[in-house]
Amino acid sequence: MASAQETPPASNVLAEVTVTGTRVVRDGYEAPTPVSVLSMEELQASPTTNLADSVVRLPALSGSTTSHNMASDLSGGVAGANLLNLRGLGTARTLVLLNDRRMVGSVLNSGAADVNSIPSALVQRVDVVTGGASAAYGSDALSGVVNFILDTDFTGLKGSAEGGMTSKGDGENYRVSLAGGTRFASDRGHLMLSFEQAATETIAHNNRSWGKTSYQLINNPNWSASANNGQPRYLNTYDVGPLFTPGGLINGCAADPCPVAGTQFIEGGTPIEFEYGLRSVPVMVGGDWRTSRVDQLPSLTLETERNTAFGRVSFDLSDSVAVFSELQWSSTRSMNPSQLRPFDTALIIQADNAFLPESIRQQLIAQDIPTVTLGTSNGDLPMSSGDHTRDFSRLALGIEGEFSVGDSEWSWDAFASRSRQDIVLRAPSSRVTRFYRAAIDAVVDPSSGRVVCRVNIDADSANDMPDCVPYNVMGIGVNSPQAIAYVIREGRATMDLEQDFFAVSLSGEPFATWAGPVSVATGAEHRRESVDGWSSELDQANSFFAGNWHASKGKYHVSEGFLETVLPLAKDAAVAKSLDLNGAVRWTDYSTSGEVVTWKVGATWAPLEDVRFRATRSRDIRAPTLGELYNAGQSGTTNLYDPVMNVTRTIQSRTRGNINLEPEEADTTGIGAVFTPRFLPGFAASIDYYDIEIEGAIATLGSEQLVARCAQGVTQLCSFIERDAEGFVTFVNNQPANILGQKARGYDVEMSYRMPASVINSRFSGDLSFRALGTYFDTLETNDTRPIEGSGINATGMGIGGGNTLTSPKHRYLVSAAYRGDQLTTTLTMRGVSSGKYNNSFVVCTTDCPVATLENPTINSNHIAAVKYFDLSVNYALLPGTADAYLAVENFLDEDPPLISGRIGTGFIDGQNSAANYDRLGRQFRLGMRVNF
Numbered sequence: 044m045a046s047a048q049e050t051p052p053a054s055n056v057l058a059e060v061t062v063t064g065t066r067v068v069r070d071g072y073e074a075p076t077p078v079s080v081l082s083m084e085e086l087q088a089s090p091t092t093n094l095a096d097s098v099v100r101l102p103a104l105s106g107s108t109t110s111h112n113m114a115s116d117l118s119g120g121v122a123g124a125n126l127l128n129l130r131g132l133g134t135a136r137t138l139v140l141l142n143d144r145r146m147v148g149s150v151l152n153s154g155a156a157d158v159n160s161i162p163s164a165l166v167q168r169v170d171v172v173t174g175g176a177s178a179a180y181g182s183d184a185l186s187g188v189v190n191f192i193l194d195t196d197f198t199g200l201k202g203s204a205e206g207g208m209t210s211k212g213d214g215e216n217y218r219v220s221l222a223g224g225t226r227f228a229s230d231r232g233h234l235m236l237s238f239e240q241a242a243t244e245t246i247a248h249n250n251r252s253w254g255k256t257s258y259q260l261i262n263n264p265n266w267s268a269s270a271n272n273g274q275p276r277y278l279n280t281y282d283v284g285p286l287f288t289p290g291g292l293i294n295g296c297a298a299d300p301c302p303v304a305g306t307q308f309i310e311g312g313t314p315i316e317f318e319y320g321l322r323s324v325p326v327m328v329g330g331d332w333r334t335s336r337v338d339q340l341p342s343l344t345l346e347t348e349r350n351t352a353f354g355r356v357s358f359d360l361s362d363s364v365a366v367f368s369e370l371q372w373s374s375t376r377s378m379n380p381s382q383l384r385p386f387d388t389a390l391i392i393q394a395d396n397a398f399l400p401e402s403i404r405q406q407l408i409a410q411d412i413p414t415v416t417l418g419t420s421n422g423d424l425p426m427s428s429g430d431h432t433r434d435f436s437r438l439a440l441g442i443e444g445e446f447s448v449g450d451s452e453w454s455w456d457a458f459a460s461r462s463r464q465d466i467v468l469r470a471p472s473s474r475v476t477r478f479y480r481a482a483i484d485a486v487v488d489p490s491s492g493r494v495v496c497r498v499n500i501d502a503d504s505a506n507d508m509p510d511c512v513p514y515n516v517m518g519i520g521v522n523s524p525q526a527i528a529y530v531i532r533e534g535r536a537t538m539d540l541e542q543d544f545f546a547v548s549l550s551g552e553p554f555a556t557w558a559g560p561v562s563v564a565t566g567a568e569h570r571r572e573s574v575d576g577w578s579s580e581l582d583q584a585n586s587f588f589a590g591n592w593h594a595s596k597g598k599y600h601v602s603e604g605f606l607e608t609v610l611p612l613a614k615d616a617a618v619a620k621s622l623d624l625n626g627a628v629r630w631t632d633y634s635t636s637g638e639v640v641t642w643k644v645g646a647t648w649a650p651l652e653d654v655r656f657r658a659t660r661s662r663d664i665r666a667p668t669l670g671e672l673y674n675a676g677q678s679g680t681t682n683l684y685d686p687v688m689n690v691t692r693t694i695q696s697r698t699r700g701n702i703n704l705e706p707e708e709a710d711t712t713g714i715g716a717v718f719t720p721r722f723l724p725g726f727a728a729s730i731d732y733y734d735i736e737i738e739g740a741i742a743t744l745g746s747e748q749l750v751a752r753c754a755q756g757v758t759q760l761c762s763f764i765e766r767d768a769e770g771f772v773t774f775v776n777n778q779p780a781n782i783l784g785q786k787a788r789g790y791d792v793e794m795s796y797r798m799p800a801s802v803i804n805s806r807f808s809g810d811l812s813f814r815a816l817g818t819y820f821d822t823l824e825t826n827d828t829r830p831i832e833g834s835g836i837n838a839t840g841m842g843i844g845g846g847n848t849l850t851s852p853k854h855r856y857l858v859s860a861a862y863r864g865d866q867l868t869t870t871l872t873m874r875g876v877s878s879g880k881y882n883n884s885f886v887v888c889t890t891d892c893p894v895a896t897l898e899n900p901t902i903n904s905n906h907i908a909a910v911k912y913f914d915l916s917v918n919y920a921l922l923p924g925t926a927d928a929y930l931a932v933e934n935f936l937d938e939d940p941p942l943i944s945g946r947i948g949t950g951f952i953d954g955q956n957s958a959a960n961y962d963r964l965g966r967q968f969r970l971g972m973r974v975n976f
Contacts, residue, residue, distance in 0.1 A: 065179055065609075065627070066179055066550060066564035066605070067550065067564050067609050067625070073647060073655065074625060074647070075625055075646055076172055076174040076645065076657075076659055077713065078170050079103065079171040079793060080170055081097065081098065081101070081168060083166065086166065086169070089872075089931075090914045090915070090967070092205075093109075094161060094166065095127070098127060098158070098189065101816060102816050102818035102854075102855035102856055102857055103129055103791060104128060104171075105129075106850070107127050108121060108124060108134060108155075109959075122377050122429055123431050124149050124150055124157045125157055125158040125159050126150065127139060129187040129189070130173075130187070130735065131849055132185070132737075132787055133849070134153045134155035135152075135153040135155060135665060135741075137155065137187060137188075138176070138181075138183040138187070139188075139190075139191070140188060140189070140190040140191065141191050142191070142192060142195070144458065145570070147542035148464065148669070149540070151668070151670035152668065153668060154669060157433060157435070160351060160373035161351075162222075162351050163351075164202075164221070164238075165193045165235070166191055166194075167193060169191055171187065171188075172184075173187050173731070173733065174187055174661070174711060174713045175659075175662075175711035176643075176661075177629065177641040178607070178642050178663070179627055181601075181629065181631065182631065182665055182706070183665055185707065185709050185735070193353075195357075197235055198225060199976055200222070200975075201221075201973070201974060201975040202221040202974050203220050203974075204218075204219045204220075204971055205218050205970060205971025206218075206970060206971070207967060207969035209965055209966060211251075211965060213244070214245075214246050214964055214967065215243070215244040216243040218242075220237070220239040221237070228358070232359070233357045234355075234356050235355045237353040237354075238350075238352050239349075241348075241350075243345070243347045245379070245380055246964065247342050248343070249338070253939040254339055256942075257284060257332065257336050258280070258283070258943070258945070259279075259283035259945045261278050261280060261283065261326055261328070262276070262277060263275055263276055263277060263323070264321060264323045271892075271893075273890055273892050274890075275895070276900045276902065277885070277900055277947065278904075279903060280944075283945075284333065285325055285326050285337065286388065286418050288307045288308075288317065288331075288418070288419065288420065289419070290307060290419070290422055291516050292307045292317055292417065292418045293305070293307075293403075294417070295415070296412045297414040297415070302406045302412075303407065305317045306403065307334070309518065309519060310518070310519045311519075311520060312398070312515065314402070319331075325388050325418075325682055335420075337384065338945070340383055341381060341382050345378060346380065347375065347377045347378075349376075350374045351373040351374075352371070355367060363444050363446060365442070365443055365444065368438075368439065368440050368441075369437070369438070369439040369441075369460075370437070372434075372435065374433070374435070375432070376430070377429075377430075377432075378428070378431075379428055379430075382426060382429060384425075384426055385474040386419065387417070387418065387516075388418050389417075389418065389693070390416070390418070391414050392483075393413065393484065393486075393497075394408065394413055396483075398485055398494075398515040398516070400517070421474075424472075424531065425527070426472065427470065427474075428471055428472050430470075430471055431468050432469075433464060439458065439459065440458070441456060441457065451551055451553055452551060454549075455547075456548055457546070459543075460542075460543070461544075464538075464539070464540040465537070465538075469534070470587065470590040473531065473587040473588060474530055474588040475530060475581060475586045478511070478532075481496050481508050481511050482511055482513055482530050483515075484497045484498070488500055494513045496508060499511060510529065514529070534579060534587050534590035536576060536579070536582055536593075536594070537577045538574060538576045538595065540669065541571075541572070542571070544568070544570050545568065545569045546567070546568040547566055548564065550564035550565075556612075558612055558622070560611070561611070562609040563607070563608045564606075564608075566605055567602075567604045569603070570600065570603075572599055572601075573599075574596060574598070575596055576592075576595045593674075593699075595670070596673060597673025597700075597702075599633060599635045599669075601633045601634065601666070602632045603632070604629070605627065605628065606627065606629075607625070607627035607628075608625070609623055609624070609625050612624060620650065622646070622649070624644070625645040625646065625659075626642075627642065633666055635667065639664055639708075640662070641661070641662050645659035645660070646658055652719070652721060653720045653721055654718055654719075655716065655717045656717075657713070657714075657715050657717070659712070659713040663711055664706045665706060666707075667741060671700055672700050672701065672702055674699055676698050676700070683772060683775070684947045685772050686754045694773060694775060695774050696774065696776075697777065698778070699776075699777075699778055700778070701778050701779050704741055704781060705739060707738070707781070708739060709735055709737040709738070710735075710736050711736075712734040714731070714732045715731030715791075716729065716731075724798075726794075727796075730790065733787070733789060733790075734787075735788070736784070737783075737785040739783075739784075740782075740785045741783075743777050744763075746775040749764060749777070754897050756898075759782065763775060763777070764776075783825055786826075787820070787849075788820075788821045788822040789822070790821070792815075792819075793814075793816045795812070795815075796813045797810055797812040798812075800862065808865060809863050813859070813861075814857075814858070815856070815857070816856065816858075817857075820840075820851045820852065820854065823839045823849050837883055838850045838851065839853050840852060840853035840877065840878075840880055841879055841880055852877050852879055853879060854877045855874075855875070856875050857872065857874045858872065858874075859871065859873075865920070866919055867917070868917070870914075870916045871914070872916075874911065875909065875910060876909060876911075879906075879907040881905050881907065884898060884899050885899070885900060886901045887903070888901050907941050908941040908942075910938060910961060911938070912936070912938050913935055914931070914932065914934065916931040917930045917931075924975065925975060925976065926972065927972065927973045927974075928971070928972050929973070930968070930969070932967070932968055933962075933968075933969070934962050934965060934966050935966055937966040940963050941961065
């Protein structure tokens, strides 16, 4: 429930709990910051195969990263991680906690923690704080906190085993877990262990019905920049393929006319005619688009292997002092066997190339044409693939206790941990550009008659590459294993992320007012973060088509102190059943950027038992991550559309860190109301408004965004772009900077109701429960200057494309209905995403279009369809309290995702890679059993 400090969700009676979002512990206190809770019961009823997949269903989480929607990632090193994203503001701004304590980052750039490492068998509940919590928990809690609470008092033995697959017979998966807890030393000690293993098979390519066609956002070749001919500038259109083929396609010559243009090469190098469609470089519409399309090749989901282990031992030194130690380990391996083949849109092939068919060579000689331009997706080369491993380890030691001062009760604790994330990134089949370029330039050696690489017979011996094996780009099945092996190498890099964390805290009630005790919590923390890395020589030399990792090294430390209090002002008074003020302040000192102060003030007012109002105002921060500071970078090539020159060209780009970054600052306002009517026991509802304004937002916009926004007049972004003497973009430096202002505004609504089934019919037993959650994203705006002023780009309801760092659906929702009986439990869930647009600035027209501008371009279609999915889970107690069997069906109506076009100018990426909010796999089944002794 949104009023979540209620446990269990169906109850309106509050227990003594530590409320996420505040350090204060008070019987019955409900903080002004809203919290949504996922109980163990709800997690078990979820039809997902992974804990993170259950959490990201909450509507407030938008655009999270999972193994399903980042299958195509190679260079970024994100593939295989499960990263949470609150409010669509980015994974770096969502703080993930384990039992109220910070976790080490698992991804260099965002610093976000990987949920894969959490021992899901011991998770008691998940608290999601949907508001700024930096004053309570420190940096990164700018958009909220996701806190995984473990059952640290568990005793007994429990286990589970399950397996599943999709209705297409692919995506096979399994998960087994075992957890046990026991007391010893006359109940003074407690030992708890947990183990889990899970694996998922890859879905190596898109064989779904919705992927039978290719849908692309292209430049309209009939649109004219110089004359308003009534045509839209951009087109969303079907049956699109790139201007290259697996065996190579000649698209032009060094001189016009080109007698061999439109010649493609197939099996054995045979040349045949290629039928062009409507050309919009680097793609075309119609014609032989099926021959050239490659968007079905990438994997829909990763192959993953995951193992976790957790151990905790505690011992009561006395009735009021206890010590504990925790040891946590996890290993996740994610493999992407088919990302994409390395492609080339404009290879220059000399007329004397040894592999060029003689019939074509003679036509070139006849017209004195020295070269042809070839596009190819290199059908003889293996698919680019990724193999990423993350090994996580954590050792924690703590001591906690209680004492009394007069009538005041106090609690204290001290905690220390060392966490480490060792990441190994491998790209086993990466093309080395230098070797490839030398190998395809093959000629006949006049002295021996053999086909050799030109570089080895030219006059400059310094350029010789004696190991070069000629490679034929004109045909399929025309290359030897030796030729393929010469141009392929393995890219490899390692990253070691370390965190040392120390904390002490004290909380209690030093005195009371007329309305009750005043509560205080205070403490100090110190944290050290570091990264150390290594990469291969070829990676460091930017030799590969993709990947090109560079070794990152750097560290920082931060010291913090905080104070929080709850001051009751009224209780059982005429004007208020209760009225409490909450305040918190945190001083933080970063070694890289200096001191900063965060704070929060809030209030809860219940004029009567049935209604409670809450409000908060806070100053929150996010400090630069290790990656944003020290990332040595990845380099690569990409197709980029330049609206200034109205062309798409292949350019070089590099992403790297910036040591001069400052912390982001955000002002957050939250106002809400909670309703628990006494006339309807078991019912609760809440509505909350949030407003987050970020100044000096850190962003790495990416090549497309930088070029697009520079063209629209944001001149401070133009310094990241290099152009040649003719004005064409040649290089983009993707470096993070404090260059943006961002806003997020919206509403959260949550309702729950539990009642006895006997209310419907006296013969019915068990309980019925209903829950509905929804988030309406009113504003998700990006401004290109630090102050929050001027006209920004509101990206709510936007899909892909448009040069924005933030996008989100207009609204998301999750509705469930459950029956729980003595033996049978069933849950039906509906989850959905609203319709959207590609860009809110587009002007839609098909004829008689107005003049298109860079700020408001015209387009023929700007609609992304809404979608909703239904899930079903059934649990039956074979031996009540001991053994349960369960069946879960995810997306049981087998609903397809909306068809989303690929980005302008890419020419090869299916828009379904923008799948953070959609189900691409279809109907999935999961069957399992749980035992509990």
